[in-house]
Amino acid sequence: xxxxxxxxxxxxxxSLNALVAAGHGLVGVVTQPDRRRxxxxxxxxxxxxxxxxxxxxxxxxxxxxxxxERIRREPHTQAALAALGADLSVVVAFGQLLPAEVLAQPxxxxxxxxxxxxxxxxxxxxxQWSLIEGDSETGVGxxxxxxxxxxxxxxxxxxxxxxxxxxxGQLAERLSGxxxxxxxxxxxxxxxxxxxxxQERLTRLGLQPQPSEGLTxxxxxxxxxxxxxxxxxxxxxHRRVMGLYPGAHCQWRGKRLKLLATEPLVQRLAAQLSxxxxxxxxxxxxxxEPGSVLERVKGVGLVLATGGCxxxxxxxxxxxxxxxxxxxxxxxxx
Numbered sequence: 212x213x214x215x216x217x218x219x220x221x222x223x224x225x226s227l228n229a230l231v232a233a234g235h236g237l238v239g240v241v242t243q244p245d246r247r248r249x250x251x252x253x254x255x256x257x258x259x260x261x262x263x264x265x266x267x268x269x270x271x272x273x274x275x276x277x278x279x280e281r282i283r284r285e286p287h288t289q290a291a292l293a294a295l296g297a298d299l300s301v302v303v304a305f306g307q308l309l310p311a312e313v314l315a316q317p318x319x320x321x322x323x324x325x326x327x328x329x330x331x332x333x334x335x336x337x338x339q340w341s342l343i344e345g346d347s348e349t350g351v352g353x354x355x356x357x358x359x360x361x362x363x364x365x366x367x368x369x370x371x372x373x374x375x376x377x378x379x380g381q382l383a384e385r386l387s388g389x390x391x392x393x394x395x396x397x398x399x400x401x402x403x404x405x406x407x408x409x410q411e412r413l414t415r416l417g418l419q420p421q422p423s424e425g426l427t428x429x430x431x432x433x434x435x436x437x438x439x440x441x442x443x444x445x446x447x448x449h450r451r452v453m454g455l456y457p458g459a460h461c462q463w464r465g466k467r468l469k470l471l472a473t474e475p476l477v478q479r480l481a482a483q484l485s486x487x488x489x490x491x492x493x494x495x496x497x498x499x500e501p502g503s504v505l506e507r508v509k510g511v512g513l514v515l516a517t518g519g520c521x522x523x524x525x526x527x528x529x530x531x532x533x534x535x536x537x538x539x540x541x542x543x544x545x
Contacts, residue, residue: 318406333361342454378456441502444519472526
């Protein structure tokens with residue numbers, strides 16, 4: 212089938228690669244506009260745009276790339292996309308809602324690979340919120356798109372367990388691969404159901420609306436979300452560090468300190484901790500001002516007081532420095 216691919220971050224690249232490798236025709240790519248990144252503030256393409264340009268060279272064919280600022284407000288871009296004659300649109304972490312005019316274009320519909328077990332964590336940051344809220348599992352759903360935010364019926368779904376020490380980058384890598392796999396499983400089903408009006412196609416696929424029970428929204432994160440509150444429990448702080456990796460931070464002697472890897476020294480979680488952290492969790496720790504240093508553990512890191520059990524800080528990045536762990540971290544924070 213002829214596919215129009217919509218995506219922006221690195222998360223979407225495995226799906227783009229998988230569709231091309233499987234022999235599907237790629238008629239175009241839609242992604243977010245180039246943004247200023249890095250210390251120099253130079254304009255940089257999205258990961259999907261960069262890969263699309265590479266694929267055009269590798270395949271020896273033109274792949275039109277569209278970068279609408281707001282697809283809802285750009286009828287000329289909508290018309291250009293319609294002219295491509297795509298059989299269906301595949302959307303993976305594009306970053307904008309598609310208007311009705313665009314959703315109606317492909318004969319086989321618009322399908323989204325979403326990184327959560329819907330209806331839990333509809334919205335922009337499902338991976339981050341699943342970690343922050345301490346979910347034991349998450350997954351991927353291939354969903355028929357409609358005007359609502361991630362509200363369409365789910366065709367295929369697969370779950371995976373979340374590790375206690377897994378950060379957002381690691382979880383995203385696993386979910387992105389799973390998204391690519393499920394898309395390849397879904398496309399033959401979508402094709403077999405045939406083209407036509409959406410409700411007729413969904414009926415042929417036997418899809419039902421999402422349940423309303425268990426619905427949660429993964430709202431956009433703001434700068435306040437990234438600031439660590441030491442009054443919280445060690446587990447809550449750890450979940451925030453993992454979920455907001457690599458951005459959760461605090462102040463350390465007047466400088467910003469990014470917390471990159473932590474372990475909550477909670478005895479009941481000892482089986483899920485590293486050997487060093489498990490041993491530390493068995494100890495009795497005195498009460499202290501949240502955020503203060505309880506102990507510097509040679510070769511391991513800092514044990515910090517929280518509103519509950521202590522937290523082991525294993526890897527961090529002090530403002531102006533490279534990420535450090537173990538003894539190097541202890542030296543930087545001495």
